[in-house]
Amino acid sequence: MSQPLSDSALDQLFREARTYNGYLDKPVSDEQLHAIWDLMKMGPTSANMLPARLVWCTTDEAKQKLAALCLPANAEKVLKAPVSVIVAMDIDYHEQLPWLFPHADAKAWFDGNEPLREISAIRNSSLQGGYFILAARALGLDTGPISGFNNAAVDAAFFADTPQVRSNFISTLGYGDPATIFGRSPRPDFDTFNRIA
């Protein structure tokens, strides 16, 4: 049975962590990207479907290609960040289930039912997006998730060869520059959006 993490860990993960609009001039290594994946992949998804497919844009060329498809305010963030990540999802994730979920014929639950695969892919790749954000923070990094971009254009630019893969959201990644954040938006008390039954 586990104990609560320390206050400083809870601060780093949740209470003092922020969404950054810009980053310090400090690189993020490929090894760090692997380390984020090796944490985030451990988080649960339905039938271990792991539908997220990630493209980590680290070169100027890739960041420019992505930035051109974002709203102007987001384009600059994508361009200037050390890394800008596309969190996409494979609608045909069920093809992988024979090895990802070997103890049942989970592929059969999804065969021929694209609406079910779509809702499962968006739900579970978004869960994985939450794991990505918290894994990055757990490793001392910061993120800036963005949904203001042209999904269809990003899909055409990055996933033309795999049309079953579609963008969900994108995020910048790096060591956040405190000068680029604003005051925190309000967070509601428990009773506003919760009830105990």
Add this chain to the structure above:
Amino acid sequence: MSQPLSDSALDQLFREARTYNGYLDKPVSDEQLHAIWDLMKMGPTSANMLPARLVWCTTDEAKQKLAALCLPANAEKVLKAPVSVIVAMDIDYHEQLPWLFPHADAKAWFDGNEPLREISAIRNSSLQGGYFILAARALGLDTGPISGFNNAAVDAAFFADTPQVRSNFISTLGYGDPATIFGRSPRPDFDTFNRIA
């Protein structure tokens, strides 16, 4: 600038955490539910929309009502867990944006566009689902997320008075019983589902 969390914290959050099928006979207090919310609400959502609406079923009556609408294998988990949570989403979250995102007229971005609100609500309430799972683990608790249930029936049973609120997924919550888990399903290497561009 933050440092990586300790190995034991990373184990508790990701590497050794598991989805539990059953729990120890140890209660979870209402104060702990508030503590989970107070962490998970700090995680980022698009325009601070916070679309998740949570119903924490702690009474036998509420758990029985929910269990009756689950697949049989999940019904017993829901009944026996100290707490079973419905993670729902408010499709009309934009009505709250004037106070949740006070520095811009974000409500106007979503007025009259229900398809945009639906995809945003599922994406962002699922992100919040990821924060919920990791907040629970950070506080020493364990979860068992479940999507095998009748969403429409749960909506009718729990959200009849608020038809704009729809269930996303549910989760059990408690102190996990190690006797109730199986071997971990495979987790892919970085190169399987990631690329660096």
